Amino acid sequence: MNQSTGIVRSAVNDRADLDDLYVRYAPGAVRLAALITGNPDLAQDIAHDAFLRSVGRFRHLRQPEAFEAYLRRAVVNACTSHFRRRKVEAAYARGLMRSPAPVDEPEHGRRDELRNALSALPARQRAAVVLRYYADLSEQQAGEALGCSAAAVRSMVARAMESLRERIPRSEDT
Amino acid sequence: MNDLERDLREVFHEDAQRVPAPASAPEGLRRSVRRRQAVFGGAVALAGLAIVAGIAAAATSLLSLQSGPEPAVQGPTTTGTMNGITISYPEGWHLIDPDTVGLNGSPTMGESTLPRIVLALSPTEAPETFGCPGRARDGESAPLLMTVQEEPLALNGSASQAWPAELQPLTNVSRPQPLSSGPGGNWRTASM
Numbered sequence: 377m378n379q380s381t382g383i384v385r386s387a388v389n390d391r392a393d394l395d396d397l398y399v400r401y402a403p404g405a406v407r408l409a410a411l412i413t414g415n416p417d418l419a420q421d422i423a424h425d426a427f428l429r430s431v432g433r434f435r436h437l438r439q440p441e442a443f444e445a446y447l448r449r450a451v452v453n454a455c456t457s458h459f460r461r462r463k464v465e466a467a468y469a470r471g472l473m474r475s476p477a478p479v480d481e482p483e484h485g486r487r488d489e490l491r492n493a494l495s496a497l498p499a500r501q502r503a504a505v506v507l508r509y510y511a512d513l514s515e516q517q518a519g520e521a522l523g524c525s526a527a528a529v530r531s532m533v534a535r536a537m538e539s540l541r542e543r544i545p546r547s548e549d550t
Numbered sequence: 551m552n553d554l555e556r557d558l559r560e561v562f563h564e565d566a567q568r569v570p571a572p573a574s575a576p577e578g579l580r581r582s583v584r585r586r587q588a589v590f591g592g593a594v595a596l597a598g599l600a601i602v603a604g605i606a607a608a609a610t611s612l613l614s615l616q617s618g619p620e621p622a623v624q625g626p627t628t629t630g631t632m633n634g635i636t637i638s639y640p641e642g643w644h645l646i647d648p649d650t651v652g653l654n655g656s657p658t659m660g661e662s663t664l665p666r667i668v669l670a671l672s673p674t675e676a677p678e679t680f681g682c683p684g685r686a687r688d689g690e691s692a693p694l695l696m697t698v699q700e701e702p703l704a705l706n707g708s709a710s711q712a713w714p715a716e717l718q719p720l721t722n723v724s725r726p727q728p729l730s731s732g733p734g735g736n737w738r739t740a741s742m
Contacts, residue, residue: 394575394579394580394583395574395575395579398572398574398575398576398579399572399573399574399575402571402572402575403571403572406569406570406571406572407566407569407571410565410566410569411562411565411566411569416568416569416570419569420570420572424572424576428579428582428583428586429586431583431586431587432583432585432586432587432589432590486557487557487560487561487564490557490558490561491561491565494558494561505558506562509555509558509559509562510558510559510562510563510566537554537555540554540558541554544554
């Protein structure tokens with residue numbers, strides 16, 4: 377992480393370095409956003425915006441060496457904000473019209489069940505699970521990205537796993 | 551690691567592989583970053599200015615409180631003498647003898663050891679100022695009243711100041727406030 381400090385620092389003033397920085401960090405940010413939102417197109421927008429936000433505030437960052445962590449946090453915040461807005465919009469839309477009953481989709485195996493179950497989780501729980509099992513972050517690091525404590529992350533992940541197990545009854549833990 | 555955790559990792563990595571990652575920086579990235587920096591810098595500067603302005607306003611208001619209120623308008627004054635005290639007060643106000651309106655108690659209390667009021671000032675005449683509430687103009691009592699004590703009211707504190715005393719503003723609105731509003735005038739004690 378420390379070696380990125382120089383890149384980030386010079387990137388603010390140099391176009392080539394800025395491009396390098398984008399190519400280096402944006403893909404990871406897009407993947408993280410895609411896994412949290414489940415929407416690759418939306419993930420591109422969120423990651424791009426989070427990158428601009430992080431670089432735009434670089435001069436004011438207290439710890440420039442933690443650029444990747446700032447970017448990750450910006451992505452997670454943007455994702456959870458998106459779901460919060462969508463929840464409000466959905467609630468408003470429900471007031472306007474009654475949505476059609478969901479159509480039962482055919483089973484596509486355990487992984488599809490898992491994907492469906494993941495998409496049903498609350499946004500922050502899903503983000504916590506992605507940060508722990510995709511990004512391989514510690515509870516402390518995941519807490520920094522989510523803006524909460526390690527204990528809160530542990531609790532969120534535990535609740536998420538419990539929900540997933542309930543939704544996938546065939547899952548047999550070893 | 552249990553099955554669920556292993557499945558989660560596999561699903562995440564499988565899905566991540568399918569996410570199209572940007573191979574190059576988009577056009578206008580530099581411009582967007584500059585714009586963001588300008589906006590953020592501007593916001594920080596504005597916030598800083600707001601904080602400085604707030605501190606300056608608070609300091610100014612504190613300093614003005616310390617210096618005390620000044621008459622809004624320097625109006626015409628008149629001078630009167632009562633019980634040996636000569637005092638300048640706003641024209642149109644009334645110098646009232648406390649003994650005649652009963653501020654010092656009944657005549658039978660003439661030998662009382664309580665501090666004696668020497669004079670009083672009011673924007674209304676004595677009957678309206680000290681009469682029953684129903685007799686006051688528009689059903690209200692006089693808005694302003696100043697009294698001068700012959701002896702201090704207390705042994706210490708602000709009420710213990712001996713005559714001649716500097717007139718000072720009172721912060722409590724229920725107490726007399728000679729200079730804050732009304733016809734105005736420069737209140738000044740002249741002699742005893």
